């Protein structure tokens with residue numbers, strides 16, 4: 001099979017398309033013929049050696065594969081060759097206290113996490129455990145499923161499960177042009193919220209407005225907190241959706257109304273920030289951490305996509321061989337939604 005590998009940390013020039021042996025499934029595993037896989041910013045961190053995950057060379061990137069089951073390992077039941085699936089990024093144990101209580105992303109004994117150990121998704125085939133399989137319903141294409149499963153799963157977990165967003169609340173979505181930002185705009189609107197979003201680019205704000213965003217703020221030319229206060233009658237928002245870090249984390253805290261909650265899943269633009277404790281407790285604010293999502297949340301999103309209620313935003317598709325061009329586009333940040341690699345055969 002073809003796979004994208006790198007033999008040293010570096011920029012996108014280190015990526016190579018190479019021939020590798022086809023994987024075979026071990027007990028409890030399946031091999032999936034990958035038809036589509038979305039790029040994720042984590043891939044850049046792993047390639048550059050800054051991810052804080054262990055990486056062995058040669059390494060294949062990719063955490064968002066979608067395709068068809070091609071082979072079943074010993075003891076696999078309930079799945080058939082040909083089933084269309086997305087692959088959950090954690091091989092959960094299914095038995096620990098977190099797995100047993102619907103919080104599987106916190107599994108204490110995962111066999112694999114992301115592409116570590118299992119071979120990444122920038123390849124024609126991946127091996128995974130059956131505990132990673134998420135069925136794709138009719139009405140959701142492979143490319144849509146690849147673009148959607150991490151973006152919408154993350155947005156759903158953050159807004160609905162962790163922050164408990166309710167109809168009638170106001171929410172500030174940071175960086176609406178990203179995959180998880182554009183998904184969050186749609187999930188928040190679907191939940192009945194009034195949605196304010198920000199971006200560094202007016203064209204991305206226009207795209208988000210077309211998805212239902214009520215108010216857009218360009219954080220390079222406008223004062224985020226002042227614009228939020230203007231849009232909320234001086235109150236601030238109930239919920240901030242944060243995945244950027246640095247200055248936007250600060251703006252997020254300052255944009256909350258009293259008793260508001262900020263839910264956060266990342267901090268690329270500044271992972272260590274000053275934090276003023278006094279207004280935090282006097283205004284009774286909450287900061288809520290959020291770690292990936294569950295398979296059930298993805299299934300809920302897939303069902304809504306199949307009904308047309310949520311729309312995956314596919315910025316561009318590239319064949320696997322053009323991985324460098326796809327990666328360079330992602331790193332340019334000049335796109336809206338998700339970039340997808342295809343290997344042919346995508347339904």
Ligand SMILES: [Zn+2]
Pocket residue numbers: 092093094095096097098099100106107108109110
């Ligand atoms: Zn577990």
